Amino acid sequence: MQQLLSGKKRLPGFSEEWYEVKSGEIFKNISIKNHPNEELLSATQDRGVIPRSMLEGRVAMPESETKAYKLVKKGNFLISLRSFQGGIEYSEYQGIVSPAYTVLTSRLTIDEGFYKHYFKSGRFIRKLGVAIIGIRDGKQISFDDFSVIKIPQPVFQEQCAIAAVLNAADDEIRLAKVEVDALKQQKRGLMQELLTGKTMVKVEEEEHQSDLLKSTLV
Numbered sequence: 001m002q003q004l005l006s007g008k009k010r011l012p013g014f015s016e017e018w019y020e021v022k023s024g025e026i027f028k029n030i031s032i033k034n035h036p037n038e039e040l041l042s043a044t045q046d047r048g049v050i051p052r053s054m055l056e057g058r059v060a061m062p063e064s065e066t067k068a069y070k071l072v073k074k075g076n077f078l079i080s081l082r083s084f085q086g087g088i089e090y091s092e093y094q095g096i097v098s099p100a101y102t103v104l105t106s107r108l109t110i111d112e113g114f115y116k117h118y119f120k121s122g123r124f125i126r127k128l129g130v131a132i133i134g135i136r137d138g139k140q141i142s143f144d145d146f147s148v149i150k151i152p153q154p155v156f157q158e159q160c161a162i163a164a165v166l167n168a169a170d171d172e173i174r175l176a177k178v179e180v181d182a183l184k185q186q187k188r189g190l191m192q193e194l195l196t197g198k199t200m201v202k203v204e205e206e207e208h209q210s211d212l213l214k215s216t217l218v
Contacts, residue, residue, distance in 0.1 A: 001117065001121060001166060001169075002121060002122060002123060004162050004165065004166065005114075005117060005118050005121045005123065005152070005162070006121075006123055006152070007152060007154065011158065011161050011162065011165065013161075014154075014155070014157070014158045014161065016154070016155050016158070018152050018153070018154050019152070019153050020150040020151065020152055020153070021150065021151065021153050022147060022148055022149070022150055022151075023146055023147050023148070023149050023150070023151050024143075024146075024147030024148065025107070025108075026106060026107060026108055026110060026115075026151065026153065027077065027104040027105065027106055027107065027146075027147075028104070028105060028106075028107050029102055029103070029104060029143040030070075030076075030103050030104070030105050031070055031099075031103065032070060032071040032103075033067065033068055033069065033070060033071070033099075034067050035069070035071045035096055036065060036066045036067050036069070036096075038069075038071060038094065038095045038096045039051050039052075039053075039093070039094075039095040039096070040052045040066070040069075040095060040096060040097075041072055041091065041093060041095035041096065041097050042055055042097075043078050043080035043087075043089045043097070043101065044089070045087070045089070048089045048090045048091060048092065048116075049072060049076075049078050049089050049090065049091035049092070049093065049097070050092075050093065051093055051095060066096055068099050069096035069097060069098060069099060070096060070097055070098075070099055070101065070103050071094075071095075071096055071103075072091050072093070072094065072095055072096065072097055072103055073091070073094050073105075074091060074092055074093060074094055075090075075091070075105075075106075075112050076090075076091050076103055076104060076105050077089065077090055077091070077103075077104040077105075077112075077115070077116075077119070078090075078091060078097060078101050078102070078103055078104070079101065079102035079104065079141055079142075079143065079146060080101055087128075087141070088104075088119035088124075088146075090112065090115075090116040090119075102142070102143050102146075104143075104146075109156055110156065110159060111156060111159035111160045111163050113159075113160075113163030113164075113166075113167060114154075114159035114160070114162055114163045115151075115159075116163075117162075117163065117166045118151065118152070124149075124151065127149050127150070127151075128141070128149065131145055131146075131148065131149050132145055
């Protein structure tokens with residue numbers, strides 16, 4: 001991920017020079033309001049921008065009207081930074097968010113997936129940390145702060161290719177996690193059976209005698 005998103009490792013068929021430009025040349029701040037009937041969205045660091053209904057546990061709902069809330073469309077990014085761990089989140093959903101957030105849309109033709117991965121890279125998070133030194137801890141970064149950070153701008157076709165590789169890697173990780181969870185569940189069930197005596201382990205007499213002999217010789 002670090003190699004591909006920095007241009008240090010190139011995919012076959014691509015050799016065009018990478019340029020770094022200010023974020024404000026690729027993204028712009030938008031504020032579309034008066035859509036109170038849209039679904040409420042929340043920004044998360046691990047799942048991006050998702051409907052509040054998908055959040056586990058108790059979720060605080062707005063006490064006032066939501067006419068002033070900002071519209072977010074699929075493909076938009078949301079600045080939700082409250083730590084140095086990253087906070088530019090991608091939205092797969094359409095809905096509305098608190099006016100405290102900054103909604104970003106692209107000025108140019110880009111592959112959103114490329115920048116979705118880039119904004120979670122260590123390289124970008126380090127740049128973000130340098131850019132916001134001096135901002136009071138807990139304060140959200142502004143668009144002005146974000147817009148001066150330089151980010152890569154490879155050609156569109158290479159953006160798509162890199163995003164496809166990283167998306168495939170994410171899919172493999174998700175499948176591996178599902179398999180691990182299934183094995184853990186299987187282990188818990190097996191432990192429950194064995195440790196309660198519901199299932200007995202059968203040991204052949206000859207194998208048992210052989211083990212005893214080996215232990216005696218040792």
